[in-house]
Amino acid sequence: MASPTDTRLRTxxxxxxxxxxxxxxxxxxxxxxxAAIDRLAEIYENEVGPQLGAQVVAxxxxxxxxxxxxxxxxxxxxxxxxxxxxxxxxxxxxxxxxTVHNAIVCTLCSCYPWPVLGLPPNWYKAPAYRARIVRExxxxxxxxxxxxxxxxxxxxxxxxxxELRYWVLPQRPAGTEDLGAFxxxxxxxxxxxxxxxxxxTP
Amino acid sequence: MNGVFDLGSTESMGKVQTVENEPVFxxxxxxxxxxxxxxxxxxxxxxxxxxxxxxxxxxxxxYLLSNYYEHWVHVVEDRGAQKGVIDPAELxxxxxxxxxxxxxxxxxREDPDLLAFVNAVVKSGAPANRPTDKVARFKVGDxxxxxxxxxxxxxxxxxxxxxxxxxxxxxxxxxxxxxxxxNDGPEAPEHLYTVRFTAEELWxxxxxxxxxxxxxxxxxxxxxxxx
Numbered sequence: 001m002a003s004p005t006d007t008r009l010r011t012x013x014x015x016x017x018x019x020x021x022x023x024x025x026x027x028x029x030x031x032x033x034x035a036a037i038d039r040l041a042e043i044y045e046n047e048v049g050p051q052l053g054a055q056v057v058a059x060x061x062x063x064x065x066x067x068x069x070x071x072x073x074x075x076x077x078x079x080x081x082x083x084x085x086x087x088x089x090x091x092x093x094x095x096x097x098x099t100v101h102n103a104i105v106c107t108l109c110s111c112y113p114w115p116v117l118g119l120p121p122n123w124y125k126a127p128a129y130r131a132r133i134v135r136e137x138x139x140x141x142x143x144x145x146x147x148x149x150x151x152x153x154x155x156x157x158x159x160x161x162x163e164l165r166y167w168v169l170p171q172r173p174a175g176t177e178d179l180g181a182f183x184x185x186x187x188x189x190x191x192x193x194x195x196x197x198x199x200x201t202p
Numbered sequence: 203m204n205g206v207f208d209l210g211s212t213e214s215m216g217k218v219q220t221v222e223n224e225p226v227f228x229x230x231x232x233x234x235x236x237x238x239x240x241x242x243x244x245x246x247x248x249x250x251x252x253x254x255x256x257x258x259x260x261x262x263x264x265y266l267l268s269n270y271y272e273h274w275v276h277v278v279e280d281r282g283a284q285k286g287v288i289d290p291a292e293l294x295x296x297x298x299x300x301x302x303x304x305x306x307x308x309x310x311r312e313d314p315d316l317l318a319f320v321n322a323v324v325k326s327g328a329p330a331n332r333p334t335d336k337v338a339r340f341k342v343g344d345x346x347x348x349x350x351x352x353x354x355x356x357x358x359x360x361x362x363x364x365x366x367x368x369x370x371x372x373x374x375x376x377x378x379x380x381x382x383x384x385n386d387g388p389e390a391p392e393h394l395y396t397v398r399f400t401a402e403e404l405w406x407x408x409x410x411x412x413x414x415x416x417x418x419x420x421x422x423x424x425x426x427x428x429x
Contacts, residue, residue, distance in 0.1 A: 003228075004228040004229070005269050009264060012229060012231075013301065015275075016231045017297050017300035017304065018275065018297045019234050019235055020231070020234075020296075020304075020308065021299070022238070022275065022278060022282075022288070022293060023238075024296060025296065026241065026287075027309045027311050028309050030311070030313070031242060031245040032241045032316075033317070034308060036237055036316050037234050039320050039321070040240065040320055043324055045225075045226045048324070085323075085324050085326060085327045086240075086324050086325075087327065089330065089331075090330075090374075107208070107209050107210035107360055108209075108254070108358060115327075119236075121220070122270065125270040127209050128215040130210070131211065134362065135211040136411055137411065137414060138411045138414070139411070145220070151413060153413070154413050155414045155415070156415045156416075156417065157417070159416060160419070161360065161418050161419045161420070162330075162358065162377060162394055162421075163330035163331075163377065163378075164374065164394075164396075
C-alpha cells in the first residue's frame with residue numbers, strides 16, 4: 001500500500017529501516033535516546049504550533065501597544081507571552097494592510113518560524129513553492145492557493161535567507177469588533193501567517 | 203556553490219501540493235529524523251550552516267526526488283562518517299537487518315541530560331546574532347548591488363539576486379557568516395542587512411509580475427555600493 005513518505009527513490013519500508021539502523025548506532029554511541037525523540041515529537045505535535053502564532057496575532061489585533069512592540073521586535077514581544085525559542089531567536093513580523101500583502105518563503109532551504117507556526121507543512125519545504133513564490137507570487141497565490149491578491153495591492157515576498165524568521169500579521173477581518181482575543185485567535189489560520197491564505201470569518 | 207537547492211525562480215517544478223490536515227509527522231521515521239538534528243547538533247556533528255551545506259552537496263537528482271527529512275538523514279550519515287562516529291559499512295549492514303527484521307527493538311539507553319537539553323534548546327534556541335567591532339560599511343537607504351561571482355562551498359548568496367541592485371531597508375548588526383561557518387570555518391561575524399528588490403530588477407520588465415517586491419537578507423561581503 002502506498003504510504004505518504006514513499007518516493008520514487010525509496011519505499012517507506014526502506015527509509016524506515018535506514019533510519020532505524022542509524023538510530024541504533026546513535027543510541028549506542030551515546031548521542032540519542034528514544035525518549036528524546038518522543039519528547040521532541042510531543043513538543044511539535046502538541047505544544048508548539050500555529051495556535052501560538054494565532055494568540056500573538058489576536059493580541060496584536062486587540063492591543064495597539066502590543067502590536068507596536070511586536071512590529072518593532074517580534075521576539076521580545078512574543079517572549080512577553082511565553083512564546084519563543086528554536087528557529088525564532090530573531091523573529092520579524094510584517095504587517096498586511098489595505099495596500100500591502102506579505103508572504104514568506106525560504107528558497108535556499110526551508111527556514112520557518114517554529115515557535116509561532118510549529119514545523120512547516122510539506123508543501124512549504126518542497127521545490128514548487130520555493131521555486132515559484134519569488135518569481136510569480138500572484139499566480140501561485142491565485143492558482144495554487146485559490147487566494148488572489150488584487151493588482152493594486154503590493155505583494156512583498158520575504159525570502160528567509162538569514163537566521164531572521166519572518167512571519168505575517170494578517171488583517172483583522174471586518175465584523176469582529178465584538179470578539180475578544182480568545183475568539184479572534186480561532187480565526188487565525190497557519191496559512192494566513194505564512195501569507196498564502198485568508199483568516200477565517202466569524 | 204551553484205546547486206539545485208537554490209530553487210528561487212526555477213521553472214518546471216509543478217504545482218504546490220497542499221494537503222488538508224496533514225500530520226506534523228507522517229511516519230515514525232520522520233520523528234527520529236527530526237530528533238537527529240538537535241541530538242547530533244549537541245554531539246558536535248554540525249552547526250546549522252554546515253548542516254545546510256551537507257544537504258546542498260547531496261546528489262542533485264536525489265535532492266529533488268527525496269523527502270525533506272531524508273535530507274536530514276543524509277546529513278547525519280555524511281557528518282557522522284566525517285566525525286568517525288558512523289561507519290558506512292556498519293550502517294548498510296544494519297539497514298539490511300532492519301529491512302528483514304522490521305520489528306526488532308532498538309537498543310535501550312537513558313540520558314536525562316539529553317532530555318533536559320532538548321527541553322531547554324526548544325525554549326531558548328541558538329541565536330546567530332554576534333556583536334562585532336567591525337564598522338558597518340552600509341546603512342539603511344543605501345542602494346547596493348550583490349556581487350555576481352559564484353563562490354564555491356556554502357553561501358546564502360542565491361543565484362537570483364547575484365548582480366541585482368536593491369535598497370537596504372534594515373541593518374541588523376553582526377551575525378554568524380554562513381560562508382565561513384558553513385564551510386567548517388569560524389563564525390567570523392559580518393554585518394547583516396535586508397535588501398529590497400523590485401520584481402522588475404530581478405526578472406526584467408517583460409516577465410515580472412506587477413507591483414511585486416522581494417526582500418532578501420545578505421551579509422556585508424556580498425555587497426557593493428550601486429554605481
